[in-house]
Amino acid sequence: MSSAHKNLSIFSTENLPDVSDKKFALVVAEWNEEVTNALAAGAHKTLLAYGAKEENVIRVNVPGSYELTFAAQKMAQKADIDAVICIGCVIQGETKHNDYINNAVAQGLTTVSLKYDKPVIFGVLTPNTEQQALDRAGGIHGNKGDEAAITAVKMLAF
Ligand SMILES: Nc1c(NC[C@H](O)[C@H](O)[C@H](O)CO)[nH]c(=O)[nH]c1=O
Numbered sequence: 001m002s003s004a005h006k007n008l009s010i011f012s013t014e015n016l017p018d019v020s021d022k023k024f025a026l027v028v029a030e031w032n033e034e035v036t037n038a039l040a041a042g043a044h045k046t047l048l049a050y051g052a053k054e055e056n057v058i059r060v061n062v063p064g065s066y067e068l069t070f071a072a073q074k075m076a077q078k079a080d081i082d083a084v085i086c087i088g089c090v091i092q093g094e095t096k097h098n099d100y101i102n103n104a105v106a107q108g109l110t111t112v113s114l115k116y117d118k119p120v121i122f123g124v125l126t127p128n129t130e131q132q133a134l135d136r137a138g139g140i141h142g143n144k145g146d147e148a149a150i151t152a153v154k155m156l157a158f
């Protein structure tokens with residue numbers, strides 16, 4: 001179901017695990033920072049709303065979404081980090097560069113998650129236009145950051 005038909009900020013909150021003692025890494029790409037900062041704010045707000053402590057949300061920035069994988073690995077290998085949320089926005093350009101980034105990041109984050117046996121959440125927008133990004137970063141389709149955060153919370157039930 002596309003985001004156009006499912007608000008990203010509306011989700012089930014039944015049977016959520018207690019995450020009051022869990023530590024989250026929030027890895028944020030600086031490219032398209034108006035969008036990624038809005039996504040990160042949504043993720044941060046959602047984590048606190050569902051039980052995380054302010055001091056247990058550790059934000060680090062990277063230049064672009066391609067660098068999310070390396071930073072996610074650095075955070076996931078820390079013994080005290082329970083989940084990693086990766087935030088980015090890769091807007092389609094004139095070339096296929098966005099495809100290479102998106103595929104690398106999707107595969108890379110999955111690899112890190114499995115290697116360190118921890119949730120690593122793909123909170124990366126891959127829109128065709130800037131408007132599509134804004135619509136999903138607190139606009140008409142909700143906030144992908146909210147969705148990424150509640151996904152991290154839910155995955156800590158495993
Ligand atoms: N065009 C976008 C980029 N490009 C930069 C790459 O992510 C990377 O930093 C560079 O290739 C050097 O390794 N990044 C985004 O996050 N969003 C874009 O739209």
Ligand SMILES: CC(=O)[C@@H](O)COP(=O)(O)O
Pocket residue numbers: 090091092093094095096097098099101
């Ligand atoms: C996804 C990108 O890196 C993008 O901004 C590059 O744009 P272009 O494909 O027009 O060079």
